[in-house]
Amino acid sequence: MGERRGDEVSAPGGRGPLSGEDGLARAFERERPRLLRVAYTTTGCLAEAEDCVQEAWLRLRGLKDPGAVRDLRAWLTTTVGRLALDALGSARVRRERYVGTWLPEPLVEHAPDEQDPADRVTLDESVSMALMIVLDELSPAQRTAFLLHDVFGLPFEEVAGVVGRTPAAVRQLASRARRHVDGSRPHHPAGYARQRELVSAFGQACQEGDLERLVSLLDPEVVWRGDGGGKVTALHGIVRGADNVARGIVALTRVHVPPDGLRLAHVNGAPGLALYHWDGARTIVAITVDGGRITSVDAIRNPDKLTHVPDA
Secondary structure, X not given: OOOEEOOEEEOOOOOOEEEHHHHHHHHHHHXXXXXXXXXXXXXXXXXXXHHHHXXXXXXXXXXXXXXXXXXXXXXXXXXXXXXHHHHXXXXXXHHOOOOOOOOOOOOEEEOOOOOOOOOOOOOOHHHOHXXXXXXXXXXXXXXXXXXXXXXXXXXXXXXXXXXXXXXXXXXXXXXXXXXXXXXXXXXXXXXXXXXXXHHHHHHHHHHHOOHHHHHHHEEEEEEEEEEOOOOOOOOOOOEEXXXXXHHHHHHHHHHHOOOOOEEEEEEOOEEEEEEEOOOOOEEEEEEEEEOOEEEEEEEEOOHHHOOOOOOO
């Protein structure tokens, strides 16, 4: 907790006093991953998230007496939450002019080796593509109230200061958002190992053009979304149904992706795919699993959203 001790700032979580700007910087860096998550889940954009976190650092440094901050984590979370809410408002105006389907910018890592003991055993649902898409259906105030309280644990009194509502109003915002999220998220999600198994089978079926196998992996009501942002070719709308999705994906994979151009990746906390096309373009595919089958395939192709993607 940020406890005042002369000109010192104590580290979050009771790690002991840290004095001066160097100490303040170390305390901030410990919070940075969490702050980036707050901003990213609010805005759906990594660049905007990084800008929000950097601005929070500048504001912290600009305080006359940073040591007076009693709870550094809470102060930073509310500051980043407020900045991200402002950024979200501006982003929504830009999205009105967006070409095609808008999907969040993906968080991508190379998939760990299957035998790696550090391999994940659970999914990180707080940044899942399914949740990010559902969050985008909420109002900015609902989204912020839900994230700051339900996901990041801020009391309603502090969330109220971020969204400019009373604590009682914020409680209602979070409750409505929670009901919407709970009604839309997977009801029978798979664990990491099972989802990786399904994604691997999905990728292999796509490469081999095995329509029958592909259809068997897909939920009958599966949806396929694509985001090209008007920069590259992508789906013109949402494709629904296992047969339609399977045929469309097989056709695109056969034409655009070389045999070695499809790789497992870690996408928004879950197994997904990275496609490296013949022409050098890339596609990141986030896959949602529910009830043992794939319920959504979200393909992000807009190059502006793939600047953080690791090279092949």
